[in-house]
Amino acid sequence: MKNSILETTNKEVYLDNLLSQFHIDDIDSFQSLKQDSLQKIKELSFPTSKEEEWRFMNLAELYKYQFKIAKATKITKESIKDLVVSEANSNCIVFVDGQYDRALSDIALSSDDIFIGTLQDVPDIKKNEIYTLLNSDQNKKDIFSRLNTIGLVDPAIIIVNENITIKDPIQLLFIATKQKNSLLIQPRTLVVAEKGSDLSIVEYYSTVENPYLELDQIVPYFTNSVTEIFLKDNSRVIHSRIQLESNISFHISKSNITQNQDSFYVLNQFDLGSKVSRNNIEIFQNGARTESYLNGLSLLGNDQISCTKTSINLNYPNGIIDQLHKYVIDDKAHGIFDGKIIVSKLAQITKAKQLNRNLLLSKNSHINTKPELQIIADNVKCSHGATITQLEANELFYLQSRGLSELEARHLLVDAFMREILMKIPHKSLEQKLIKYIASDIK
Template identity: 55%
Template sequence: MNNPTLDKTSQETYLDNLLQQCQANSPVIDAEYLQNLRKNAVSQVKELSLPTRRDEEWRFTDLSELYQLEFKTAKPEKVTQQIADIFILPEAQKSCIVFVNGQYVSELSNVSALSTDIYVGNLNNLSDTQKSKIVKYLGKQEGEKDAFTALNTAGFKDAAVIWVNPNIVVETPIQLLFIAVASDTPTLIQPRTLVVAEKGSSLSFVEYYGRLEQCSDVIQNQPYFTNSVTEIWLEDNAQINHSRIQRELANSFHIGKSAITQNQDSRYTCNEVNLGAKLSRHTLQILQNGNQTETHLNGLTMIDNQQISDTHSAVLLNHPYGVTNQLHKCIIDGNAHGVFNGKIFVPKPAQVTSATQLNRNLLLSSKARINTKPELQITADNVKCSHGATISQLEADELFYLQSRGLNETDARHLLIDAFAAEILERIPVNSLQERLTQCVACRTVDA
């Protein structure tokens, strides 16, 4: 058990208290399908239990500190345009929507650069016609049910929505900005995102989780808990490049789930970077729902001190000629603990499949830890698949070589760490974001 004092009854009480918080602060919803969605989620929460280290999928991730805190639903907070501009990418100044503590802020959002063939906004502002289309997608992703996802659905107030009409190519990168504002009490924030790319469409978007401390002698910034859910649908021949950036406060908790369904000939790329939070967990579930479907997963985790970062992914290749490539890197320093568990399923129907998976880990201190478990489950007989994991430290001969070329030991270490991270960061399609994250990695390397 995670926490010896948190028995089964206590866990049920804790989860019920979180559910009551969500229900007490949720707005009245007129749409019948949303009422039913929330009602079903409430029933799921009551049937499910919170994960512990006795659960196979959570055995390396200790949630006891999370369970010791009594969270209240986050209240609206005022964020100025000047502060929001710190997080908004230059390429997305007129294609960005902003949520603060999970609530849409229209005055900080600007989508004037986008055509009428694409909707970028919040769920509550959809037209009646658009809302009728949402029914097919919202809350309809397949996959395992879990308490955190059900809790998000039971209590979500609004959602970020991207909807691209058929055969529309969106050249401008879109940013979904979620700002968490710390307060004097532990708070629960539940962002929700829905992205639908219709047949033949193409887009690139950034899902960015930033944080804001309140500087005051009166307010002591307490931990907050971001519980996010993102649903992405790609219809036939659609293409999405998705960059997911997590930079929460150092004392916060972040548990996120991304569920993606790809139809025939679609192409999905995820560039994931995890830098913040005391404890973070991201679960990726991808269903290839058609022939000749491509999935590319690129990930970077950089943690130090006492941070815990857990990445779980599952790719289901259910049709012939599927392709998936995954490369996830971890840079771990101090007493930090990284976890990677990637699964690729290749059943009998998925003939002529190509799948590769690699987890590379760089440990910078003697107390840094990594638990890695890449998995391939194959029953098809005409496939090309490989998987593996590496755990290493900085190579002495590489340090020696750089020092022989005039660098001191510290600069040589920084150069090697930056190069290790660059392989992932260079795949991010938004230049300013790539540069910003490169600088962030460099700064953390110097601080270390």
């Protein structure tokens, strides 16, 4: 298809076909929230490469499909055992095609310390706060976030009580099943770290095979996810996000992080799957002495397209932001990095660092990179930059002269480039799992 469906037909028709599948009734717990998003989404349109923020990313392939809302699918615990991080074996909440699967989930932590589950199980005393947070309009004005809200069913919710430290990680496992229909899967996650709390979460997206379908019967699906994390005063959250979906799928995500004073947030992000993916990450430092650290790795091959877009807003003094995102790009793949740090006039004595490093493994691979600083404050220490490199012939020759094959030499150099990010993972089994996958994926 030469042109996208949005360039050959009416944009509103494409959106209407999606919206017509959603039914909002009077007994829906999220009725007002959905109605509000439904009203506002009609003022928006699906992005094309003609728009500035999407000019390097062509969604034409996505718009070829009329996606259907996914329904609950039954899978076995055996089929997902390799996807569960061993450190989180007793605290893993599982969603299949966007629907909570209680039978596949394991929750061993005390309810006196933490709540892990979905809205229907949230204590009544917490429900009003949950509705308020889900209804927060901060940074949810894009069409994909609105679409996710309109399809809201029963989001994954984690609430850590005040001054509680959770030692073992909590895993949120989102599984997509391969089908012969193009499915729209819309996970939603809300995490609240109360004052003085400390926890680690693993947000993991993957897929399982369908033994009843031949390869030529399987069609692409679309994961459209929204994750919201609220850090109260003096709380800590270590967030590992793994995207390892089918190589014919589409994945668009929105991560909204709101930090109060003295809070500490780390994101370890890994994009390894999907044919077309985009991660929109927005951080609001809404308190003094707030720290945010973002570590990212995108490994692309074949004709994959992956974009990481970040917007970090520093609004109070003594804030710290340190961001490093690396791309390893092979074949005809295309990487996009669009990072922005905004330092307001009130954010004095800020330390901000942003770096994008890229390794191109073939002459047909390419990267578009745009690190950006917007500084109004005058007492700051800020830097940003980007590098693009290839494997050096003399380095390959040196390693081969020491007895390594060309493939082994390439693996060693690429591994050294990625190791800085992989070492940030706080969970050993997850680190080993990713290293094993990456080793098998590098040509």
